[in-house]
Amino acid sequence: MTPIPSTLQNRSMRGRVAMVTGANGGMGRVIASDLARLGAGVVLVVRSADQGEALKREITQATGNLEVDFLVTDLSDQASIRQMVTAFHQRHTQLHVLVNNAGIHLQDRQLSRDNLEMHLAVNHLAPFLLTTLLLDTLKRNAPTRIVNVSSQAMADTRPVPFLGQPQPAVLDLNDLQSERNFKPVLAYGRSKLALVMCGYVFARRLQGSGVTVNALHPGIAATDIVADVAPPPARPFLGIIKRFLLTPEQGAASTVRLASDPELEHVTGKYFVRVTEQRSPESSYDLALQEQLWSASASLVGLP
Ligand SMILES: NC(=O)c1ccc[n+]([C@@H]2O[C@H](COP(=O)([O-])OP(=O)(O)OC[C@H]3O[C@@H](n4cnc5c(N)ncnc54)[C@H](OP(=O)(O)O)[C@@H]3O)[C@@H](O)[C@H]2O)c1
Numbered sequence: 001m002t003p004i005p006s007t008l009q010n011r012s013m014r015g016r017v018a019m020v021t022g023a024n025g026g027m028g029r030v031i032a033s034d035l036a037r038l039g040a041g042v043v044l045v046v047r048s049a050d051q052g053e054a055l056k057r058e059i060t061q062a063t064g065n066l067e068v069d070f071l072v073t074d075l076s077d078q079a080s081i082r083q084m085v086t087a088f089h090q091r092h093t094q095l096h097v098l099v100n101n102a103g104i105h106l107q108d109r110q111l112s113r114d115n116l117e118m119h120l121a122v123n124h125l126a127p128f129l130l131t132t133l134l135l136d137t138l139k140r141n142a143p144t145r146i147v148n149v150s151s152q153a154m155a156d157t158r159p160v161p162f163l164g165q166p167q168p169a170v171l172d173l174n175d176l177q178s179e180r181n182f183k184p185v186l187a188y189g190r191s192k193l194a195l196v197m198c199g200y201v202f203a204r205r206l207q208g209s210g211v212t213v214n215a216l217h218p219g220i221a222a223t224d225i226v227a228d229v230a231p232p233p234a235r236p237f238l239g240i241i242k243r244f245l246l247t248p249e250q251g252a253a254s255t256v257r258l259a260s261d262p263e264l265e266h267v268t269g270k271y272f273v274r275v276t277e278q279r280s281p282e283s284s285y286d287l288a289l290q291e292q293l294w295s296a297s298a299s300l301v302g303l304p
Helices: 025-038 049-063 078-091 117-141 185-203 224-229 232-243 248-260 287-300
Strands: 017-023 041-046 068-072 099-102 145-149 210-219 269-274 277-278
Touching: 017 025, 017 117, 017 232, 025 099, 025 210, 025 248, 041 049, 041 078, 041 232, 049 068, 049 224, 078 117, 099 117, 099 248, 117 185, 117 210, 145 185, 145 232, 145 248, 185 224, 210 248, 224 232, 224 277
Parallel strands: 017 041, 017 099, 041 068, 099 145, 145 210, 210 269
Antiparallel strands: 269 277
């Protein structure tokens, strides 16, 4: 068993249950392990049973925590998310923390099984649907937390990624699926902006319920997604580039903090860059735009 790192000492999650999506990824496996190390029962959301079995074994051995379960789903497929939530309810009655951590970055425009642009489907609509389906359980078990792993890329709306003149980050509700204007970093950034904006709506609607909703940018960490973000000419240098980035452990620490720090129990509707509370792009605070996005998102996942 590996010892509890000093950053996690004085926190206990004994008797709590946490669900982590993308639990098999670079930061997800650290988040899940750290929450297990703090005593939480963890539900690993992964893409295959093989991944789930191996990760469950790894976390149990590393932490000594036997309360590790896994559920299989493809977050780009809404029917699969619904099936996973049904399976969750058959096996668990409690949930205290939902970490919407899974995310993708693609170089081309792809469509999901539901015929939705893939960044929007996985990075925004999947957490939107999952959160909605788990909301009653989270309310019943309050105080509970929802942590949305976003990205500072939501503020980068340059027409030419990294180079062009930055423009104010505003979601185009008429082109949510990037049909007219697809650029990889922009599509990724917009989906992460949508995640933050609907998080603000959830936080507002859940005021007084004991369920908090916060989002964060975890920092740039050396995980697999970096290879997906890097344009092809930069790929031969990935090994060198990764040495200058945060480790997955350093990146995961801020998510684990939002999920477990007792000092944050009543903090809700906030955006953090690592551990520092910051303002998200100005347009994300536009209440009318938030509500329009909410309605569009609900309609895209088939909710009233
Ligand atoms: N690394 C960074 O610098 C950085 C910066 C800002 C924000 N973020 C965000 O941090 C989060 C964690 O990313 P990471 O850096 O740990 O990247 P990662 O190693 O690529 O992990 C991404 C995780 O998401 C899962 N996932 C992707 N598509 C899925 C789908 N359709 N269904 C189910 N699971 C799916 C992956 O599953 P598989 O293992 O099966 O592929 C993987 O476990 C993401 O939301 C990312 O956008 C990362």
